[in-house]
Amino acid sequence: MIKKVLLTIVLGGSMAAMAACGGDAEEKTSEEAAPQEEAAAEEKAAGEQQPEMPEPDLKDIPDVVAEVNGEEIDKKEFESAYTGQFQQMAMQAQMSGQEVDQAQLKEQIAESLVAQELLVQETEKQKIEVTDEQTDASLKELAEQNGLASSEEFLAALEEQGLSEEEVRKQVQTQVKVDQLVAQEAGEIKPTEEELKKVYEQAQAQQKEAGSDEELPAFEEVKPQLEEQVKMQKESEAVQGLIAKLRESADVTINL
Numbered sequence: 001m002i003k004k005v006l007l008t009i010v011l012g013g014s015m016a017a018m019a020a021c022g023g024d025a026e027e028k029t030s031e032e033a034a035p036q037e038e039a040a041a042e043e044k045a046a047g048e049q050q051p052e053m054p055e056p057d058l059k060d061i062p063d064v065v066a067e068v069n070g071e072e073i074d075k076k077e078f079e080s081a082y083t084g085q086f087q088q089m090a091m092q093a094q095m096s097g098q099e100v101d102q103a104q105l106k107e108q109i110a111e112s113l114v115a116q117e118l119l120v121q122e123t124e125k126q127k128i129e130v131t132d133e134q135t136d137a138s139l140k141e142l143a144e145q146n147g148l149a150s151s152e153e154f155l156a157a158l159e160e161q162g163l164s165e166e167e168v169r170k171q172v173q174t175q176v177k178v179d180q181l182v183a184q185e186a187g188e189i190k191p192t193e194e195e196l197k198k199v200y201e202q203a204q205a206q207q208k209e210a211g212s213d214e215e216l217p218a219f220e221e222v223k224p225q226l227e228e229q230v231k232m233q234k235e236s237e238a239v240q241g242l243i244a245k246l247r248e249s250a251d252v253t254i255n256l
Helices: 005-010 012-033 036-049 075-096 100-123 132-145 151-160 164-186 193-209 220-248
Strands: 064-068 073-074 253-254
Touching: 036 220, 064 075, 073 075, 073 100, 075 100, 100 164, 100 220, 100 253, 132 151, 132 164, 151 164, 164 220, 193 220
Parallel strands: none
Antiparallel strands: 064 073, 064 253
């Protein structure tokens, strides 16, 4: 299944903030355990080594970022999505030493939100329903993915970031509907032995090109992971095809 496309963007900023808060707490504990002078020296060294985290550029964002078949994607929704993705990319850029191309990222986020709105509208058109049990199961999965023991902990952590349980459950329900739509579009996927061996051989070639002397595990040993990889690739292709088809007949305006 497509792995929580909506939640990755909508909740991305909150989860990034949660991770940052967790990191700050660990650092503080470490410093308290060390002598005061050593902690101050380490803090100064860290400050010299780490460049300052850039800020997201949110000026000149229109009140209505895009319209999809008459439905508006407003400034608040865009800024929430953009900030979440920017924080993740900024952390990666900080490690690589490269700057985030904010103009390009804004275009990508706008297109992503348009695609999501098209999928959501299609779930409504097809009258796809979701049960409380499905919502609860998805919340539990999200909690596990974020290293939390229960969905209650997950909801509480997001509430601290300003997202109410009602908002989160609504987003999860929407995502479950989209997952069902994608599953319908992709159909039952059964990778063939030939497809799996092709992916395995590609991985071997890539490792050889990288100059690694380490051998991959035997084909049979990694076959389950290869099957999952091929399924995800085929589902991704199916959803991209669906979005392209919906976009052809949609009335879409992006105002960036």
